[in-house]
Amino acid sequence: xxxxxxxxxxxxxxxxxxxxxxxxxxxxxxxxxxxxxxxxxxxxxxxxxxxxxxxxxxxxxxxxxxxxxxxxxxxxxxxxxxxxxxxxxxxxxxxxxxxxxxxxxxxxxxxxxxxxxxxxxxxxxxxxxxxxxxxxxxxxxxxxxxxxxxxxxxxxxxxxxxxxxxxxxxxxxxxxxxxxxxxxxxxxxxxxxxxxxxxxxxxxxxxxxxxxxxxxxxxxxxxxxxxxxxxxxxxxxxxxxxxxxxxxxxxxxxxxxxxxxxxxxxxxxxxxxxxxxxxxxxxxxxxxxxxxxxxxxxxxxxxxxxxxxxxxxxxxxxxxxxxxxxxxxxxxxxxxxxxxxxxxxxxxxxxxxxxxxxxxxxxxxxxxxxxxxxxxx
Numbered sequence: 001x002x003x004x005x006x007x008x009x010x011x012x013x014x015x016x017x018x019x020x021x022x023x024x025x026x027x028x029x030x031x032x033x034x035x036x037x038x039x040x041x042x043x044x045x046x047x048x049x050x051x052x053x054x055x056x057x058x059x060x061x062x063x064x065x066x067x068x069x070x071x072x073x074x075x076x077x078x079x080x081x082x083x084x085x086x087x088x089x090x091x092x093x094x095x096x097x098x099x100x101x102x103x104x105x106x107x108x109x110x111x112x113x114x115x116x117x118x119x120x121x122x123x124x125x126x127x128x129x130x131x132x133x134x135x136x137x138x139x140x141x142x143x144x145x146x147x148x149x150x151x152x153x154x155x156x157x158x159x160x161x162x163x164x165x166x167x168x169x170x171x172x173x174x175x176x177x178x179x180x181x182x183x184x185x186x187x188x189x190x191x192x193x194x195x196x197x198x199x200x201x202x203x204x205x206x207x208x209x210x211x212x213x214x215x216x217x218x219x220x221x222x223x224x225x226x227x228x229x230x231x232x233x234x235x236x237x238x239x240x241x242x243x244x245x246x247x248x249x250x251x252x253x254x255x256x257x258x259x260x261x262x263x264x265x266x267x268x269x270x271x272x273x274x275x276x277x278x279x280x281x282x283x284x285x286x287x288x289x290x291x292x293x294x295x296x297x298x299x300x301x302x303x304x305x306x307x308x309x310x311x312x313x314x315x316x317x318x319x320x321x322x323x324x325x326x327x328x329x330x331x332x333x334x335x336x337x338x339x340x341x342x343x344x345x346x347x348x349x350x351x352x353x354x355x356x357x358x359x360x361x362x363x364x365x366x367x368x369x370x371x372x373x374x375x376x377x
Contacts, residue, residue: 006103024189159182282307307323
């Protein structure tokens, strides 16, 4: 089959969950004999190229990554226009090719899908990674457009794919055609732990830091974590790993509010990310809204003890493991942090439990098996 991926920022750099999702399924589909094109935004293969290995940089230059065709189209790199402009141009471009399946990612990028729906015979799949209109960064106008995208994601595609059971219940409650709503979770790789090497530059030691690793946007809740950490009396450091493309004001406020023990790394490439997960005392995700949090699954895959806000998506990912606190409540989060810092045996009792869970529930090969079935059907 010939498959096009539209809506993500690009691969091989994985700046977020949708990009990681696309990289993992597209490369595996190619290995199974399918032809896959991933539409990329220019900055994903230029400014972000410094995070790639030399082999990956050469792949980008050749516009071919592990057999996947990389198609670069222009965009307007601003928070409100980036996704919709690039997705529109991608939707027009794919009309002049002979794809069997057009696979859109995120409801914010899905609105232009009516173009190939009217102009081609290609089947259309949309992957809903989260309810984007819930994100705190959007104003009233943007939220209205995202709501429209959500409605389109129910009506236009042949299949509406959701990454969590919670999202499946939500969309089934809103659609008269629940049979076309398909739940396939995101996957996660289980990797060998990495010793601290590249991350020594941050002044951290193995087992002596709490880790937050995600995009620095308001809905991920890093501000709750910093507020809770600032109240603690501990020599344990707090590592805030990640950055945000269009949120300099929020990132600035985080840094201004951070106490002495907070370390900001900025965006970290894959090797550094693996080291940070491998050697953290525990991992924290205080998010306000999620689809199915990939970073939480990653923390479990490295056998880390995890702490997360008690929203339904996080509970689904944890499957009864780890510790939760009341969402948006930094005082309650502080109590959990204090308890875990004071009880190393409690933390140790959780370590390793997540590996078995992610292997059973979130293996990538099983995910791609199900997508192949969806495409064929």
